[in-house]
Amino acid sequence: MISTFRRRLFLGTFLIPFLCLVHSFEGVPANAGEVLRLGYNSDEGCAAAIRVPAIDQIYTTQVSPDPGVIATEDQIQSAFDRLASLLQQSGSNSDSLLRLHICAESQEVVDRTRDFLRKKFGESNAPTVTYVVGDLPLPGRKIAIDAIAVLGKGETDGKPHESGEDETRVLPAGPRVFISGQAEKGEFEEGVRGTMRSLFETLDFLGLSPSDIVQLKGFVQPIERAEEARSLMVECFEGSSAPPIVLVEWSSSLPIEIELVATAKGKEIRRGTWGEPLEFITPPGMTPSPVYSKLVYVEEPETILLSGLYGESATDASTQIHRIFESMKEFLSEAGSDLRHLVKATYYVSNDETSSQLNQIRPDYYDPARPPAASKAMVGGVGREGTGIAIDMIAVPNQSQP
Numbered sequence: 001m002i003s004t005f006r007r008r009l010f011l012g013t014f015l016i017p018f019l020c021l022v023h024s025f026e027g028v029p030a031n032a033g034e035v036l037r038l039g040y041n042s043d044e045g046c047a048a049a050i051r052v053p054a055i056d057q058i059y060t061t062q063v064s065p066d067p068g069v070i071a072t073e074d075q076i077q078s079a080f081d082r083l084a085s086l087l088q089q090s091g092s093n094s095d096s097l098l099r100l101h102i103c104a105e106s107q108e109v110v111d112r113t114r115d116f117l118r119k120k121f122g123e124s125n126a127p128t129v130t131y132v133v134g135d136l137p138l139p140g141r142k143i144a145i146d147a148i149a150v151l152g153k154g155e156t157d158g159k160p161h162e163s164g165e166d167e168t169r170v171l172p173a174g175p176r177v178f179i180s181g182q183a184e185k186g187e188f189e190e191g192v193r194g195t196m197r198s199l200f201e202t203l204d205f206l207g208l209s210p211s212d213i214v215q216l217k218g219f220v221q222p223i224e225r226a227e228e229a230r231s232l233m234v235e236c237f238e239g240s241s242a243p244p245i246v247l248v249e250w251s252s253s254l255p256i257e258i259e260l261v262a263t264a265k266g267k268e269i270r271r272g273t274w275g276e277p278l279e280f281i282t283p284p285g286m287t288p289s290p291v292y293s294k295l296v297y298v299e300e301p302e303t304i305l306l307s308g309l310y311g312e313s314a315t316d317a318s319t320q321i322h323r324i325f326e327s328m329k330e331f332l333s334e335a336g337s338d339l340r341h342l343v344k345a346t347y348y349v350s351n352d353e354t355s356s357q358l359n360q361i362r363p364d365y366y367d368p369a370r371p372p373a374a375s376k377a378m379v380g381g382v383g384r385e386g387t388g389i390a391i392d393m394i395a396v397p398n399q400s401q402p
Contacts, residue, residue, distance in 0.1 A: 035098070035150060037126055038335060045117030046129040046307050049335050050098050051397070054173040054301030056151035057098065058090050059215040059261065061167045061244035064141045072109055075142045076116050083145055090168040094120075096150040097127035099305050101392075102383075103248055104133050105142040110383045113143065130308035130392040131383025132348050134249035137226035146215075146246045148305070164234045165242040171214045174265035177206060178344040178394070179295045181219065181375035183257035191255035192229050196236040199260060202295065205283045207269045210236075212262040213243040219250035219257045219377045229256055250377040259375045261344075269297065278341065278396065280370050290368035291359065296343045300396040304335050308348075309393070313386025317354040318361065324391055325365045336397045339365055342372035344394040348379050354388035 035055075039048025063086060065078035084094045100117075104110045110131050117129065127147070136144050151170055179202055184194030200210055220229050226247045234242040243260075250257070277300035280293040288294075309327055311320020325339075332338050349355040355378060362371070372393070382390035 037123065039331075040123040040126050042123075043118060044114055044129070045119070045121040045126055046100075047126045048128075048307055049331055050128050050305045051335055052098060052150075052303040052305065056173050057171045057303075058087065058092050058147075058149045058151050058168050059171055059244055060086055060090075060147045060149070061165060062103075062137070062144045062146045062246045064136070064138050064144045067140070072112055072142055073116075076109075076113055079143050079145050080116070080120070083147060086167055087147070087149055090149075091152045092149040093152065095125040096152060097125070097147055098150060099148040100127050100129045101146050101246070102129065102131050103136055103144045104131060104383070105136060107133060107381055107383070107385055109133075109142045110381075128305045128307040128392075130346070130348075130390065132248060132377075132379050132390070133381030133383060134379050135223045136249070137223060137230070137247045146217075146244070164237070164239075165230070165245055167244060169214045169243050171261065172263055172265045173301060174263070175267070175269065175297065175299050176214075177208065177262045177264050177269075177295055177297050178373040179203075179260045179262070180292055180373040181257040181259040183252075183254045185254065188225060188228070188255045189232060192232040193236065195256055195258050196233055199258060200236070202283055203262065205270060206264070206281075206295070206297075207267055208262055208264060211240065212264065212267070214261050214263055215244045215246065216242075216258055216260050217246040217248065217375070219248050219252070219375065221250055221252055221255060223247075223249040225255075233258070248377060248379070250379055252378065257375060257377070259373075264297065277399070278343065278370070290371060291362040291366060292345070292371050292374035294373070296373045298343050298396060300341075300399070302397050304332070304337050304395040304397065306331060306393045306395070308383065308390045310382065310384045311354075311387045311389050313384070317351075317357040317388055320354070320387060320389055321357055321361045322364075324389065325361070328391070328393065329365075332395055335395075337395045338398050340367050340370050341398050342366075342370075342393055342395045345372045345374040346392050347374065347376040348382045348390045349376065350379055350382055350388045352378075358389065 036051040037047040063083045065075040069078045182198045279297040282288045282294050286294050309324045
């Protein structure tokens with residue numbers, strides 16, 4: 001039987017017309033033991049969602065095209081070639097991609113990248129995908145990509161950047177932590193160093209260290225100082241190699257906000273008392289929020305990744321956001337999860353009205369004791385014309401569901 005969710009998609013009444021399921025989400029096993037790619041879209045070359053079992057994952061640095069490559073299609077090919085090489089060095093390959101986070105100079109670059117993905121990926125290997133539009137860290141580049149992939153049987157030997165930043169790191173199967181974006185006031189250098197210091201203090205509170213970080217993502221302005229920000233972030237590791245770093249342009253009064261994912265495998269971590277596979281934690285000195293957690297500790301072994309969700313074009317900001325969350329609820333339900341099992345959100349908004357409405361609407365959907373860790377960035381575009389918001393989400397299964 002075709003689910004109500006699928007019928008709505010086929011009828012075109014749902015808010016995300018680009019998703020077209022080719023097989024049902026129904027009957028997803030709780031411990032599948034294999035990567036399940038759900039809702040393949042042949043027009044986009046992406047999966048609606050991927051359910052990942054308890055396996056090691058690779059997080060990459062941000063990959064750009066080779067210098068001197070000019071044409072848009074050539075830059076896209078060059079960036080993906082470099083990503084493929086990086087994955088191969090790290091014991092993986094492009095067929096094992098789980099997620100692509102793509103920064104593009106313009107909507108035209110996004111559209112051409114979609115064409116590229118449509119030709120490159122099929123139902124058996126399509127990743128989830130999120131786009132953001134804005135200027136890029138390296139001048140002359142039109143695209144930059146970072147990724148999550150399955151670690152293969154080989155050992156990772158990804159080479160470090162000359163700056164001392166690792167190109168890849170492995171998130172081992174097991175406990176992990178998502179820390180929301182943190183931002184400290186000050187001039188550029190002071191803001192970057194202060195934010196890194198604040199993140200290290202949060203890790204220390206948990207019983208973790210900077211060496212446990214798997215990836216750092218910074219939202220930075222002005223973007224012309226992105227490589228300076230990268231160097232400052234690397235310096236904070238005081239001679240040890242830094243994890244992969246991703247930098248995205250944002251509009252803010254602050255120079256940078258930085259989020260991270262870290263492994264907690266084998267660590268005696270500071271935890272709550274209820275013993276659930278998820279814990280939503282507010283460290284000392286921070287104020288709890290009903291719309292995002294300062295950090296989320298995850299012990300549940302499986303992961304659910306969603307492609308970027310968009311508001312319906314030609315509708316107001318409130319309607320776009322409500323329909324995204326209603327869509328998300330159905331995606332999660334079909335994939336074996338729900339809104340109480342979200343662990344990490346990234347909200348890309350392109351105007352003040354959408355940003356304000358998102359703040360007002362999130363309490364309608366989140367349990368105030370269990371909101372996901374999150375970052376919200378004001379950006380130039382979200383990868384789809386006529387919409388002011390894109391949300392990508394990471395969740396874990398609800399073990400009460402079959």
